[in-house]
Amino acid sequence: MSVLSHLLVLFLHLVPGVVCQVKEFVSIDCGGTSNYTDPNTGLEWISDMGCIRHGKVVKIESPNGDRQQYQRRRDFPTDGKKYCYNLSTKERRRYLVRATFQYGNLDNGDTYPKFQLYLDATLWSAITVLDASRVYVKEMIIRAPSTSIDVCLCCASTGSPFLSTLELRPLNLSMYATDYEDDFFLNVAARVNFGAPSKDAIRYPDDPYDRIWDSDLNKRQNYLVGVAPGTERISTSKDIDIRTREYPPVKVMQTAVVGSKGRLSYRLNLEGFPANARAYAYLAEIEDLGRNETRKFSMQQPHVPDYSNAVVNIAENANGSYTLYEPSYMNVSLDFVLTFSLVKTLDSTHGPLLNAIEISKYVQIIPKTDDRYVAVLDALHSMSPESDWTLEEGDPCIPAHWEWVTCSSSKPPRVTKIALSKKNLKGKIPPELIHLEDLTELWLDGNSLSGPIPDLSSLISLTILHLENNRLTGPIPSYLGDLPSIQELYVGNNSLSGKIPRTLLTGKLVFNYDGNPELIQGTQHKKNFKLILGTSVGAFVIFVVFLLGSLLLLRNLRRKASHEKSSEKRDSLHIIAKPSTAYSLVRGGYLMDESVAYYFTLSELEEATQNFSKKIGKGSFGPVYYGKIKNGKEVAVKILANASSHGTHQFENEVALLSRIHHRNLVPLIGYCDEAHQQILVYEYMHNGTLQDHIHDSVNQKRLDWLSRLFIAEDAAKGLEYLHTGCNPSIIHRDVKTSNILLDINLRAKVSDFGLSRQTDDNLSHVSSVARGTVGYLDPEYYANQQLTEKSDVYSFGVVLLELISGRKPFSMEDYGAEWNIVYWARSLIRKGDVVRIIDPSLAGNVKIESLWRIAEVAILSVEPHGVSRPKMQEITLAIQDAIKIEKGSRGNYENSSGSSTMQFSRKTLLSDFLDIESSDLSNGYVLPSAR
């Protein structure tokens, strides 16, 4: 294939729209020429003609099998650029993304391709074709970081990059959730169905999510070898209960291998390892064991403390035969060669059994170029819509930068140079350019740009600016000469007017302004004085003479313009000023260590609070006052009521501990004071007060809408989750309530009043004499037996969720009658399926019933009488995030009084397994994607 024909093809495929039509399942046949339904699976495939503007279709002469999607592939040019498919997603929804590659045939002389596959800016896989007839499958499990993802091919080292299919499969709500999904994707390395009846993989429609479950008979080099003697294949035709999170298909669970001699072992290569992995074993007892028969085993290899000692008894762990048991590792470190062995225990009558495994590698998400920068580039794009240089896709910087953009290698990358000389740009220079703070060179010369030169005063790294040969009008802004790095400035041949700023004529920079007849230098003579200085000493001398002369002449003028000047000065200050460190102005304070709070003297605090005159509330420990410290920062000053109960030493220890706790959903401690028997803590001031005020004090507050409540709940849940799992020792709040959830200026929530005398160390936590907490929020289990655990906070948080839903107080005789308690009231209504009755009247009509249910369910589980039945904070966070996703999504049913009764019962039975609940609109949809 010659370069020329590559280029030709490139331009033949110019298609206007570039966004693929998105249904629930997206199946793109790359290089395909028509849309069709695959008769084997019933899946609808669409041609990629409408979603990619580059590359050429290559027909494969001897396709392997008759699958239509492998009859053609799409080849991309080998030019160092990247080529991307843009798929729309729902933000925060989890997806399986799959790309497959079958090279098919080897043209004479061609070498096998070797290139890279990216998901957004994250390297997904290096594709190396070694066998032209093999279908290489790459799968990534993601939680969509935004409303679209890019799948990009680039960086070929041999051959041209190509693609056969691209598929996007939405997953059921909580499937494949991990603790790390904010920062990591999951790259699937192995998904094996053991005991498979044939070499065929199992996928859709047996797997409603269309995962590909490889047959264990389908062996490749060093893949599933080292099988222990006595390994037998078994199967059943009975149904298997698969209702746990990951829902492996029943067909996969109906087959297994058994170590009849007491041992099962395998060895396989894991591509991309060593790495940290999410790993699952899928187990179901599919033999009918007699009464005195048992199957118990443990994992001998790889040796993982805790797990390797655990004895698995599938039927017992799953509470029944023919039921899925799904042990997994959230994070295990595995080598490239994985050898695993399961060995029966001495007292077991049967050998180990294994139905399926799934192993995925954690891949750190590489940040994309900041949206603000992309917006600037898009603005420039749109000024020359017809040109070919606007055709590049994906992220402007990674993995390969656009031709006209240069980027830094920082993470995330920053745009450092824009080269758009003679690119036929029309219109005004976009003012958004001011956001490109790392820009060093800007070339916009030789276009048809009009209008004034916009404010570029924060481009402090700019060294070279080319604006010549355009139709710019207006004055030359004076800040240009003050840009700290500027070296060359070209504005010639425009229609600029006004006075040339003096700062540009200092000779420090190369400055060309020829061909602007309207420009005046401010002196009567030499109107079109051209200066290119800095190299020639002679010119410099002339310049100095000229400057002195013009300075004198300008003196009077400048006096008149002094007002204008002072504002210029402010501008230039603004350029250079760096944000000062937050507390550097606090005097008298001393730094204990870098992360520790400042010490304030009592007199400083008296001054800050105007003698404790503005009381803003009462926390769990005492009154709180508003104050303003010397650097202008607003603070909340909290006086501990029972100072004597804390010794100074204990108090300082607690302060040291508190000040090391940093989380965006916890109110930060700034400093403290321990003087004259006063123990005082100084916190950041939260402008929007307490959540309690916003929910219950309807007099002067605008009521929060449901989505705002969900965001607040998410924030607070994350704060508590951090206290429980992110701190060492972990911290139990003990007084979670709406008045301890504070709202900042953006209505984002932070938890306050945590951590004082409350670490979960042995002395304090297990048995303490008095149950602390607030009536209405207090965990009954803790109250009864004084056993304090994280689940007590979960209970209180459940009450907070109920308040958010209902807008009612946690306890009240009037509202709830004899039970006086929101928990009993809400529980009985929710159990009856009548969630509508508990909604805050101010929300009615503006809530999606599905998201409301999601919160109602998790709230009711959180206030279960027994701590063990309550979810962890992490699970609550996930549920709230799901609700947010549902609420934000475009589909879903709005609650209203007439339609509500039909919606209630659809969810009634689902209370028991709250994490596996899917909204009804999805469950109808994905089963038959071809029907959508």
Ligand SMILES: *[C@@H]1O[C@H](CO)[C@@H](O)[C@H](O)[C@H]1NC(C)=O
């Ligand atoms: C295939 O389907 C897509 C999406 O529905 C549509 O945009 C495109 O025009 C169709 N292409 C052909 C060749 O019918």
Ligand SMILES: *[C@@H]1O[C@H](CO)[C@@H](O)[C@H](O)[C@H]1NC(C)=O
């Ligand atoms: C997994 O555990 C390792 C070692 O404890 C840790 O460094 C890593 O951050 C964890 N998470 C991921 C996603 O790798």
Ligand SMILES: *[C@@H]1O[C@H](CO)[C@@H](O)[C@H](O)[C@H]1NC(C)=O
């Ligand atoms: C199980 O019990 C049966 C009789 O009910 C007996 O014949 C058999 O030997 C026992 N098997 C074992 C392993 O104890």
Ligand SMILES: *[C@@H]1O[C@H](CO)[C@@H](O)[C@H](O)[C@H]1NC(C)=O
């Ligand atoms: C276990 O199964 C038994 C019988 O099927 C059932 O009665 C019991 O409630 C189950 N236990 C749990 C914890 O699910």
Ligand SMILES: *[C@@H]1O[C@H](CO)[C@@H](O)[C@H](O)[C@H]1NC(C)=O
């Ligand atoms: C991808 O498509 C979405 C719309 O679905 C659009 O908003 C976004 O700008 C596109 N991204 C790129 C890089 O073209």
Ligand SMILES: *[C@@H]1O[C@H](CO)[C@@H](O)[C@H](O)[C@H]1NC(C)=O
């Ligand atoms: C998610 O998947 C399951 C099983 O595939 C399906 O029954 C259900 O409709 C979806 N939602 C729930 C509640 O699990």
